[in-house]
Amino acid sequence: MSLDDNRYLIRRKVLTVLGQKFHVYDGHGKLLGFSAQKAFKLKEDIRFYADETMTRERMLIQARQIIDWAASYDVIDSESGEKIGACRRKGWTSMMRDSWEILDINDIPVAKVQEDSMLMATLRRLLGGWIPQKFHITCSTGIKQADLRVRFNPFVYKMEVDILPEATVHRGLILASGILLAAIEGRQQ
Amino acid sequence: MPSSPVIGVDCQHCLKSFEAADSLAGGITNCPGCGKATPVPGLRDPLFRVMQVAMLGGWAVLTAIGWVYGGALAALVLAVGGALVLGLLYISM
Numbered sequence: 001m002s003l004d005d006n007r008y009l010i011r012r013k014v015l016t017v018l019g020q021k022f023h024v025y026d027g028h029g030k031l032l033g034f035s036a037q038k039a040f041k042l043k044e045d046i047r048f049y050a051d052e053t054m055t056r057e058r059m060l061i062q063a064r065q066i067i068d069w070a071a072s073y074d075v076i077d078s079e080s081g082e083k084i085g086a087c088r089r090k091g092w093t094s095m096m097r098d099s100w101e102i103l104d105i106n107d108i109p110v111a112k113v114q115e116d117s118m119l120m121a122t123l124r125r126l127l128g129g130w131i132p133q134k135f136h137i138t139c140s141t142g143i144k145q146a147d148l149r150v151r152f153n154p155f156v157y158k159m160e161v162d163i164l165p166e167a168t169v170h171r172g173l174i175l176a177s178g179i180l181l182a183a184i185e186g187r188q189q
Numbered sequence: 190m191p192s193s194p195v196i197g198v199d200c201q202h203c204l205k206s207f208e209a210a211d212s213l214a215g216g217i218t219n220c221p222g223c224g225k226a227t228p229v230p231g232l233r234d235p236l237f238r239v240m241q242v243a244m245l246g247g248w249a250v251l252t253a254i255g256w257v258y259g260g261a262l263a264a265l266v267l268a269v270g271g272a273l274v275l276g277l278l279y280i281s282m
Binding site: 062064072074076081082083086105 | 202224
């Protein structure tokens with residue numbers, strides 16, 4: 001799955017009866033991936049296809065455990081058939097401020113994904129979904145890799161992913177962390 | 190120095206056997222032989238076992254209650270209904 005752009009849009013339909021539907025677009029508005037998640041699935045399994053015909057799988061995000069309290073999610077590039085890394089939710093920390101870790105193929109943390117500030121995170125938890133979320137991704141040396149911004153829209157969940165040109169973390173993992181934020185954290189709101 | 194626990198994995202693509210870290214249990218890792226992603230066995234989630242026992246126990250208890258208070262037909266309905274629910278849950282996992 002080639003990810004050469006620096007800007008992506010993750011779109012999740014809010015008014016879906018069962019399960020969740022995601023679209024991922026590149027910076028030019030071209031559809032990059034589509035996912036229709038089944039409802040009542042205990043073990044999270046997010047499969048991204050090239051389009052809505054769901055014939056060509058591009059990316060797979062799969063939970064290692066059933067309960068997603070502090071779960072790790074393996075990220076696989078379905079086109080090459082290789083695992084590119086994983087994303088791990090920091091369960092206790094995320095209660096107050098959404099926090100994730102991006103891991104390499106050997107499970108070594110290479111970056112962290114964190115909600116912009118503790119103050120804003122607290123306000124969002126008090127006021128519901130009225131204040132859109134923002135996240136920063138920084139690598140283990142502290143260099144910023146990407147910004148993730150949720151656009152306020154009561155009908156469609158939209159998250160903009162802006163990857164810095166000098167980012168060293170695999171773009172697939174940055175995009176996967178955005179998808180997981182939209183799928184897992186978005187569901188809790 | 191004690192070594193970290195490992196799990197034996199058989200690659201589903203090239204069938205090579207190798208060892209993966211215990212933390213990857215239930216997940217996916219790249220095979221050192223062919224480089225392709227392959228599942229790591231062992232769903233070590235303790236809650237999974239508790240849920241399995243609780244669901245099977247609940248099914249048996251409900252069927253027994255149906256038998257005692259409603260007779261054979263109630264027990265049959267609860268047994269078949271419970272089997273369907275358990276089947277759906279199994280598929281969803």
